[in-house]
Amino acid sequence: MDLGPIDYLLWLIGFSAEVAVVVCSIKRHNFLRYLPLNLYVGFTALVSLGEFYCLYKFGFASTEYNYFYYYSDSLLTILLFFVIMQFYQHVFSEMHVSKYISAFALFLLFGTAAFSYMVIAQHKDHLTTRFAVDLSRNLYFVGVILTYVLWGAVLKLRETRSHLIQLVLALGVFFSASAATYALRNLFPGLELSILKWMPPIVAIWLPAAWAFTFMKVSEGERLETAHLLARAR
DSSP states (O other), rough: OOHHHHHHHHHHHHHHHHHHHHHHHEEEOOOOTTHHHHHHOOOOOOHHHHHHHHHHHOTTOOOOHHHHHHHHHHHHHHHHHHHHHHHHHHHTTGGGGGHHHHHHHHHHHHHHHHHHHHHTOOOOOTTTEEEHHHHHHHHHHHHHHHHHHHHHHHHHOOOOBHHHHHHHHHHHHHHHHHHHHHHHHHHHHHGTTGGGGGHHHHHHHHHHHHHHHHHSSSSSBBBHHHHHHHHHHO
């Protein structure tokens, strides 16, 4: 499978958006405040470079590319998991429960890893590769649930910090679009080589682009009226 000009264009847009998130975060003095987010986006940019190198040198169907893709995807999913947990800490910051959230995050992470290992432990061939794929998939599923629960908490607690709301909402849209793409692939496998081919890269671009916009345009101290927030949720 050869990559065309559109593939390279989408890659360039995504990579530029990832770099923009870190640059804008540093410029707005938010790098340490949202450290897991910036680490996730920074590593995503490095992974994008690595994928481009593997595609150029070894090809899309190569073993080297497959190994790089699955292991890097597993690492990025773990980092995204910690991004979600930090959002929880920000949302519940006024309730002084951050240490409990951190403990719960570690419990979920190790619990998911242990579950993934037990599920594939009977397969001795290519054990580490199967574990990386299974761990990434399971953590992603947990992340989807946690993000929707977090958005419910934002509405329930009447969170009004526009900056935080935009970051969480962007993540929710990302997970929703990713889940919809996966469902459509299973329902209409014939579309995977046509319309659905472009969905994953476009969805991947959305998250860093939305976060970069938030860091550029939304002030950290800006507040959103609760009534407007509730109206959006309806």
